[in-house]
Amino acid sequence: MLSEKPWDQFRERTEWTSGHEDAYEFVPSTNGMIVVSLNEENSSRAEGYKLSQREQLYKTWQQDIYPSLLDSFKQKLHKISERQDNWDGKGSKKPSDLILSKAHNTLENVLYSIANSGRLWIAPFVSTDEDGHITIQWTSGDHELHIEISKEGAEYIKIWGINIEHEMHLGILKQTELFNLWDWLSE
DSSP states (O other): OOOSSGGGGGSOOOOOTTSOOOEEEEEEETTEEEEEEEOSSOOOEEOOOOGGGHHHHHHHIIIIIHHHHHHHHHHHHHHHHTOOTTTTSSOOOOOOHHHHHHHHHHHHHHHHHHHHTTOOEEOOEEEEOTTSOEEEEEEETTEEEEEEEETTEEEEEEESSSOTTTSEEEEEOOGGGHHHHHHHHHO
């Protein structure tokens, strides 16, 4: 039996030891909508929603889960924004306000696009590199998707092995390629 507020159990939780957070999936089914929370401890599906409750579940996504995930990104980016030059003791630059703004917009766009398409959402690892660029990384099985955001724009790297020539692909991140990249990550 599900609680009155079944979405409470699907709120984002602290990071796992592997560095990845909960994933959320909204899956249409013949008897309604299934909400799936995928994590190390519980990969079960919470079923029991009638088709007539689909709109309520979507409303819950829009009003509760999506803002919670977005707030998590804002908190991560805020922590990163507090870094100063040489934050790692190796001369790395702090990210500029422009790059932080672009990272926020990119993360929000990716989350909104992927989640509203019904695809599985996997929370990313967010950090910076030595040049002050924001790096966003998702891992699913042996696939990794990295996005690097600089003042010039966003690039992605698909990684599925260690051979640079045959198991990695670099490209410019475009909205039109987002679903293909995400589907590849989820294979």
